[in-house]
Amino acid sequence: MAINKLPPKDVVQLLKDNGINKVKYVAVGNEPFLTSYNNSFVNTTFPALQNIQNALNEAGVGDSIKATVPLNADVYGSPTENPVPSAGTFRTDISGQMTQIVQFLSQNKAPFTINIYPFLSLYANEHFPVDYAFFDGVTNPITDNGIQYENVFDANFDTLVSALKALGFGDMTIIVGEVGWPTDGDKNANINYAATEGGRRLLPKLAGNKGTPLRPGYIEVYLFGLIDEDAKSIAPGNFERHWGIFRYDGQPKFSMDLSGQQLDKYLVGAQNVQYLPKKWCMLRQDARDLSKLAENINFACTFSDCTALGYGSSCNGLDANGNASYAFNMYFQVQGQRDLSCNFEGLAVVTDQNISQPNCNFPIQIVASSSSSSKLSQVVYLAFLTASVFLSI
Template sequence: MYKTISLLWVRLLMSLIFLFGEVHVSAFLGITWGRSSAQTFVPSMVVDLLLQNGISDMRIFQPSLNVLDAFANTDIAITITLQPNYLANVKEQKHIDNFLYERVKSYVDKGVKFRYVYVGNEPFLKVTTSKKRVNADVHFLNMTRYALDSFNFPDIKVTTPHFTDCLLNVTKPSEGDFREDIKEKMIEMIDYIDKTGGPFVLNIFPIYTVSRYGFDVEFSFFDNKSKFKIVDGNNIYKNVFTFLYDTLVSALTKAGYGQMEIVIGQIGWPTDGYMSASEENAERFYRGLFQYMAKKKGTPLRPNRDISMYVISLTDENTNSLESGAYMRHWGIYKLDGKPKYKIDFTMQDRETKPTAARGIVKMPKRWCVFDGKTDHNKTLVVQDYEYACDDSDCSAFGAGASCDNLSFVQQVSYAYNMRYQMENQNQQKCNLIGAMLTTVNPSTPNCDFPIEILTAEFVDGGSLLTKRF
C-alpha cells in the first residue's frame, strides 16, 4: 500500500513538473572537432583525448564512417551535421533516410550515442562572400525528424545552428530581435524546432563581436579589466557572453518563444591570426568562462541556469575558410603535433593544468624549405612564388597582431615556402620554387614558429556525394 501511495505521489510530482515546465536537461560541456586541415588526428586518438580530459560531448562536422566507428561504446555524446553541400543533393525523403540509416541507425546499434543532428549550418549568415548555398529550412528539418522518428529515435533532437549576426546590431540586450530580412523564415524555423523539442543553437565568437560592435576588447573576458560595461535598466553586463545570450533571449521572447532552450554551439578564443588572438588570451578567456559556468549563475534574463555549450575547437584547421578572418584557422586547443597550447580544465574545477597530450603523433623529419635570400633572383618572380605558396598553403599567421607579423621579406618568403612544403607531407617537388632550398636548421623566430607537419593516415572529405564514404 505504501509503495502504491509513493508511486502515485511520484507520478503527481512529475505531472506538475511537466505542467509548469521546470524540467531542465543536465547541461553539458562539449568540444567541436573540425578537420579542415592538411593533416589530422586519427579518430581513436581523439576519443582517448576526450576520455582522458573528461569531455562528455563532441560535435563533428564531417560524419565519416571511421570517425563514428571510434566512438562506439564510449558514452561520448555525438552531434553530427547534414552539411549544406550535402543538402544541395537531397531531392527525396529516401536520401535523408539512407544517410541517417548509415550514419545514425547503424551506429546506434554499435553503441554510439547521438545527441543532436544539425541540419545545415548558419543558414542566415550575412558576413560570407560565398555564393549562396543550399542550407537548412523547415523542409529539411522535417525530413530529418521524420527519418529519426521512423528509426524510433525521439531523443535525438533536430536543430540548426545560427551565428550571432542573425540578431540585430543592438546597444542593449532588451532591444534584441532577429534581423528583419530573415525574421519570417527564422520564426518559422524556431517554431518547428521548438515543437519538436530541439534547442536554439547560437555560435558565439567574442573576438568577432567586440570588433563588429566597437566594444573594448576587455569586454570579451569575464575578468573584464576595463570600466566598459552596458547598463540595461536594472541589468548590468560586464562581458560579451551575457550580453549576447540575453540579446537572444529578448529576440526569442518577442517571437513568442521566451522559454526555448538555448545551447551555445561554438564559443572560444583563437590563438593567432588577429590582434589579441594569443595563447595567453585564450587561456584567460576559457578560465573566466569555466569559472562562470561552474557557478551556474545564468544571465540577468535567465538567472540560475546551467548552460550547455561546445567550445571551439580541438585542433587548428590550416585549410579552413578565411572569409571571416585569418583567426578562423587558429581555434585549436591542441596544436597539430598533439601538444596542448595552454592550461584549460574541462572539469571546471579551475585546476592549473594543461590537457593531456595526444599520444601516437609522429612528426615528419626535421627539414624545412626556405628561401635562400640571394639578391640575384628576379624579385617579381620571387613575389609571385611567395604569393602562390601562400595561396596553396596557410599564411594566416601573417598580418597585424599575428605571431609572424614582424618577419623580414626573406623570412616571410621562407615561411610561405615552408608551409607549402610541410602541408604536402614534405614533398620535395613542392619546394621547387624561386630561390628555395632545403635545410635542417630550424628557421623559426622567438615569436613565429615554422612548423613541421605530422604523419597521418586520415583522409577527410567535405561531405560531397562524389565521395560515397564521407
C-alpha cells in the same frame, strides 16, 4: 555519384554499428542566415529542419535526438536607439523564417542553438572595448532595467532570450553550439587571450552554473574548435584557421581545466605523433635574382597556410627574408618535404637547422597515416550518406 537511399531506421542502425551511440543533436547546416550569404539558404533551411526531425521521429529516436539549426548571433539584435538586451528581436528580413523555426523547435522540444563569439565583436569593431569581451568586469557596464552587463557573452545571450520572448517562447531551451577564441591570424587572436577567455574565465563561469541575468543556472555550451584547420576558407579572416584548442599535431596550446577549477594543467594531447625529418625550407642566402621572389611566395602561400604572417599575427615581425622562408617552408611541409617542393626557381634550399624565431614557429609536418585516412573516408562517407537520406525524405 548515385546515393542509395536507406530508410531512417537503417541509417540509425548503421550509425550504431559504427560506434556512434551518443548522438544528442543533428545540426541542420551551420549559420545559414549569415548576412554575407545574401539569403542563399533562407527558403531551404526550415524545410530541411522539418525533413530531418521527421526522419528522426520515423526512426524512433525523435525523443532523444533533436534536429536544430546552429545560428550566428547576427540573426537577432537590438535597435541602435535602444541597444540593450531587453530590446532584442530577430532580424526583420528573416522574421518569418525565424518564427517558423522557433515554433517547430518548440513543438518537437528541441533547443535553439546559437554560436556566440566575443572575439568577433572585437574583430568587427576596432573601437569595441577589449575588457567587455572577457569576464573580468568593466569600467562602464551596460545598464538595462537595473541589470548591469559586464561582458558581451551575457549581453548577447540575453538579447536572444528577449528575441524569443517577443515571439512568445521566452522559456525555450538555448544551447551555445560554438564559443571559442582563435590563437593566430589577427592582432586580437593569440594564445593569451584564448586561454583567458576559455580556461580561466568561461569554464569557471559555466562550472559554477552562473548563467546570465535573464537565464541564471546551467547553460549547455560547446567549445569551438578541437584542432586548427590549415585549409579552411579565410574569407571571413585569417583567424579562421586557428580556432583549435589543440595545434595541428594534436598538442594542447595552453592550459585548460575543463572542471572549471582553474587548475594549471593541460589537456591530454595526441599520443605517439610521428613527425617528418627535422628539415626546413628557406630562402637561399646567396640568392641574387629576386625578380621572381614575390610570385614564388604567392604560389607557396596559395597552396599552404601563411596566415601567421598577417598583420598582428605571430609571425608578423619577420623581415622580408623571413617572410619568404616561412612561406617556402609551409609549402615544403604541406608537400611532405619532397625535394622538388623546396626549389622555387632556385630561390630556396633545404636546411637541417631550425629557422624558427622566438615568436614565430616554423613547423614540421606530421607523418600521414594511410590507415587513418581510410577510416576517415569511411566516416565521411557515412556522414554524407546519412545527410543525403535525411534531406531526401
